[in-house]
Amino acid sequence: MARRAGVVLAERAPGLDAVTRRVLTALLARTASGARLLVRPEPVAGQPVAFLVAARGVFAVLVRERVPEDAELGQVVIHAEQACAGIAGPRGQVLARSAVHLAVVLGGDAGPPRERRLGWVLTEAQVPELFRRDAAHLDRALVDSVAGQLVERLPAYLDLRVSVPEKASAGEGLLGLAEVTEDQVGAAQLRPFESWLTFLHPQQQAVAVRNYSGPARISGPAGTGKTVVALHRLRFLARRSTGPLLFTTFVRTLPLVHKASFARLAPELVERVEFTNLHAWAREFLRARGHEVLVRSSSAETAFSRAWVAHRLTLQDIEDVGYWRTEIDRVIQGRGVSSLAEYQRTPRRGRVRRLDGAQRELVWALFQSYQRNLAERGLHDHNDLIALALAELRREPPQRPYAAVVVDEVQDITLMGLRLLRELAGDGPNRLLLVGDGQQQVYPGGWRLSDAGIPVQGRGEILRVNYRNRAKVLGFAQRFDATNQVDDLDGAAGVGLREVESANAGGKIESWRGPEAELGAALRTALAGSSVPHGRTAVIVFQRKDLDRCTALLRSAGIPLLRLDDYLGAEDDRVKVGTVHRAKGLDFQAVLVVEFSARPEEDEEQRELRGRQQLVAATRARDFLWWGTAEAG
Numbered sequence: 001m002a003r004r005a006g007v008v009l010a011e012r013a014p015g016l017d018a019v020t021r022r023v024l025t026a027l028l029a030r031t032a033s034g035a036r037l038l039v040r041p042e043p044v045a046g047q048p049v050a051f052l053v054a055a056r057g058v059f060a061v062l063v064r065e066r067v068p069e070d071a072e073l074g075q076v077v078i079h080a081e082q083a084c085a086g087i088a089g090p091r092g093q094v095l096a097r098s099a100v101h102l103a104v105v106l107g108g109d110a111g112p113p114r115e116r117r118l119g120w121v122l123t124e125a126q127v128p129e130l131f132r133r134d135a136a137h138l139d140r141a142l143v144d145s146v147a148g149q150l151v152e153r154l155p156a157y158l159d160l161r162v163s164v165p166e167k168a169s170a171g172e173g174l175l176g177l178a179e180v181t182e183d184q185v186g187a188a189q190l191r192p193f194e195s196w197l198t199f200l201h202p203q204q205q206a207v208a209v210r211n212y213s214g215p216a217r218i219s220g221p222a223g224t225g226k227t228v229v230a231l232h233r234l235r236f237l238a239r240r241s242t243g244p245l246l247f248t249t250f251v252r253t254l255p256l257v258h259k260a261s262f263a264r265l266a267p268e269l270v271e272r273v274e275f276t277n278l279h280a281w282a283r284e285f286l287r288a289r290g291h292e293v294l295v296r297s298s299s300a301e302t303a304f305s306r307a308w309v310a311h312r313l314t315l316q317d318i319e320d321v322g323y324w325r326t327e328i329d330r331v332i333q334g335r336g337v338s339s340l341a342e343y344q345r346t347p348r349r350g351r352v353r354r355l356d357g358a359q360r361e362l363v364w365a366l367f368q369s370y371q372r373n374l375a376e377r378g379l380h381d382h383n384d385l386i387a388l389a390l391a392e393l394r395r396e397p398p399q400r401p402y403a404a405v406v407v408d409e410v411q412d413i414t415l416m417g418l419r420l421l422r423e424l425a426g427d428g429p430n431r432l433l434l435v436g437d438g439q440q441q442v443y444p445g446g447w448r449l450s451d452a453g454i455p456v457q458g459r460g461e462i463l464r465v466n467y468r469n470r471a472k473v474l475g476f477a478q479r480f481d482a483t484n485q486v487d488d489l490d491g492a493a494g495v496g497l498r499e500v501e502s503a504n505a506g507g508k509i510e511s512w513r514g515p516e517a518e519l520g521a522a523l524r525t526a527l528a529g530s531s532v533p534h535g536r537t538a539v540i541v542f543q544r545k546d547l548d549r550c551t552a553l554l555r556s557a558g559i560p561l562l563r564l565d566d567y568l569g570a571e572d573d574r575v576k577v578g579t580v581h582r583a584k585g586l587d588f589q590a591v592l593v594v595e596f597s598a599r600p601e602e603d604e605e606q607r608e609l610r611g612r613q614q615l616v617a618a619t620r621a622r623d624f625l626w627w628g629t630a631e632a633g
Ligand SMILES: Nc1ncnc2c1ncn2[C@@H]1O[C@H](COP(=O)(O)OP(=O)(O)OP(=O)(O)O)[C@@H](O)[C@H]1O
Pocket: 093, 194, 195, 196, 199, 200, 201, 204, 220, 221, 222, 223, 224, 225, 226, 227, 228, 229, 437, 440, 467, 468, 584, 585, 586, 587, 619
């Protein structure tokens, strides 16, 4: 195949230098197994010598002896992005600007790559990397469709191909066959085809590359691609800046799952971006500044329980212990309230029960006693981590500021967390991006971005097309959209799940209701009857204790499990199982939701919170949603 490719190139592009011809020969040989190559026979400065469209994406190719200066690379990137702008994909989408990669192939005995900001830098021996099948973004039909559109736009480039001859000579035939087989084996091992890596809705694309003069916010209901846009935008920002970038959320495991996605989208940039949850970031930052902060959840719980014993008599008739734990966690500490007088004036957004002055005094006394108990043992809790990091940051800003900070699932971060992020990112253009959906808030206690001094007027975007859930799944989930007004995270009206447009038809829903004793059998039947592999299926519950019950049932049925607490996005054969708090931000091809019907009486706030949690659980399913309700007794 290589020989044929060499002949074709010599005939059609005789003016290429020897190194370029050698590299392009290797690329052209791959067109026999489905890739496409457009070659510029007379290379021009500032433009790629070829465009390669392969399963891994679209590459603008440069062949050089050493890595060119950034100015030239930047010019090539812009040329390539312009050439590809508006290329149509499936379902009304367009080729994402960030799906166009630059590949600089270093011919001869080039030293190690110097800089990878603007593209991939490969030696000749590394060229097969461009064809790795475990990272496929495009199937064959899409490769042809994209290449066909590029051919129309680039008349100066030749559309060159070689094909596997029907009666190949021994050597060539074997090579061709080996490549074809490699493609087929690779295809069988692929993750489900992930079109978001390459194609965006025109509105998603616009948001991914817009220039914002200050902090910006992306909101929109579940499954509208907020995280997808955030990742594409990270790539866009990383290419146009130097220095580190930060992607963070409240949930511990989520940043690592998204890091794996980003590595598929922008392998050349993954080292530039730090993916970490906010508490881990704060702990590391304090450690680097010489402050070891001891946080142990179990000790904090003990400190709180001791405080509760002392104040129970005054507070338990108003609300139960969990309510007051949340009041301290999300309102007092979460908002950084530092005195009783301030607490008396504090708006308690998201909390339905009103508290008068005398009641607030009682809560404050409980809080103080909790603080004393922690201090006596030299301990801190998670909220202290954020407060201490904020104070340290204000005392001395970081030596190497982040070029950009992206915050996902922002609705569950506390007000203090937001202040920390604002301080960290600063106010400059494109430095802070907040992504979230008020409708999916699974912890009570709210804020407006303006409370944290984050102005986003004119820089708020709302996404409205749901790409995740097939129509039937979406229809089922919409029943949980009971809130009449959805907050856009800044006090104005947002968009609810009922208002989204669905991008995917079909889907399957099953529901089950029965005695708890039969839940194990019902789960087994649902799993056995589902055509979705176990590894792409999740079981979601609402509380920790329900998790233990379901885990035990599934284990006793011999079903291999992985807790969502330990799930980092890697593919395997185990059913994922976890609470809705851990399932946030994720999705699975099939989801089995288990609810236990026996619940203590709920007030309005708890009912609303439960509705939001149900909405989050249901919208995690892409194709198949099973909803089980187990009745006590
Ligand atoms: N442009 C796109 N093309 C194809 N699929 C897409 C696109 N955008 C999003 N998706 C699909 O929708 C899923 C949901 O996207 P994403 O997680 O970004 O949504 P989200 O708005 O952050 O959701 P949630 O708020 O529920 O966590 C993705 O995993 C992807 O499969």
